[in-house]
Amino acid sequence: MPPALCAVCKTERALIKRPKNHQKLCKGCFIEIFEDEVHHTITSSQLFSRGERVAIGASGGKDSTVLASVLKTLNERHDYGVDLVLLSIDEGIKGYRDDSLETVKRNATQYDMELKIVGYDELYGWTMDQVVETIGKKGNCTYCGVFRRQALDRGAKMLGIKHVVTGHNADDVAETVLMNLLRGDLPRLSRSTSIVTGSDASEVKRSKPLKYAYEKEIVLYAHHKKLDYFTTECIYSPEAFRGSARSLVKNLERVRPSAILDVVRSGEDMARLVPGATPDACGCKGKAPPPPQSAADDENVGGCGSSNGRTVGGDMAAMEKQLRANEAAEAAGLETKVSVSRTEAQRPNSQKQQPEQQKTTGTRLPIITKQTLGNCEKCGYLTSQKLCQACMLLDGLNKNRPQITI
Secondary structure, rough: OOOEEOOOOOOEEOOOOOOOOOOEEEEEHHHHHHHHHHHHHHHOOOOOOOOOEEEEEEOHHHHHHHHHHHHHHHHHOOOOOEEEEEEEEEOOOOOOOOHHHHHHEEEHHOOOOEEEEEEEHHHOOOOHHHHHHOOOOOOOOHHHHHHHHHHHHHHHHOOOOEEEEOOOOHHHHHHHHHHHHOOOHHHHHHHHOOOOOOOOOOOOOOOOOOOOOOOHHHHHHHHHOOOOOOOOOOHHHHOOOHHHHHHHHHHHHHOOOOHHHHHHEEEEEEOOOOOOOOOOOOOOOOOOOOOOOOOOOOOOOOOOOOOOOOOOOOOHHHHHHHHHHHHHHHHHOOOOOOOOHHHHHHHOHHHOOHHHOOOOOOOOOOOOOOOOOEEEEEOOOOEEEOHHHHHHHHHHHHOOOOOOEE
């Protein structure tokens, strides 16, 4: 049987079967399509403005390394006019972060980018090794996640930068959607599904150029581009709650490859239920131009989401609006009475619907209040509480810190 040809160029031998839609591509076409899809996400969502400095959250792993490589390529190819800088956070995990930072240093040389490294010990007086030693392995990812998010903002502020891009991919966003659904945390779901986070009150905004890119395709891109990245998993992460959500996402992907992007789009849809929230979905609203030749099956999806059998979004918000309108109409006595059909009128009295059951009973939906952002009383970081999460966690740690007596 002759080897299959690339579905796009029709000349080169197909070496890659895209995890996203099972399209068979040659190496060159896959790399070009991957870069074009990231470019589409950037331009349709208007992530960058000419002349701004942008910090890339670099950990040395596959996601941030691919992000740095793709942004450098696209910035030169399409003339974005942005100045790219690498920003790394040293959590203080021996045998893991110290090795990955060596990869970041090599990347800085390879991509000719400025590198800034900020450590937990410098910012908080604690390393993650010390945190785990104090609280144990359960729940330590909560501390690291809160500290890391704030450290990225503080590092960007040190560099005088107001925009940080991170390597969060479609798998990461789908996992976060499921985690927040399981927690019942709709406000956080709204923030996590946005491609851009941060308001006018925020000192630093963050964006996810790889939001619609599959993790498997990121690995394929790094492999075929021969990128230098660090592959070891964090030694403290196996206990994380995210691991359960990740397993669920992978199982869904095996059944239906488009499930990852379907979950992402569903999360964006649900985020519209939060009053005042403006989820930053891709500007094309799921209507990305199709690839030169798409797969024939129903699993084919565009660069920024599945458009098969779905609308541009907002269905749940429209449904809630209609329910609230029905509830208001009922309160005003304007509900529509349901007429009894002849068939029902002929039934025995015991089976007839009682008059009070004919009235429409409105279901009162919970009111979701919008958070009011202010500044932490201790460190000045943006928060909706008196103290930011990092300061509250640090207070608990400092109370348990062993006292050294001389």
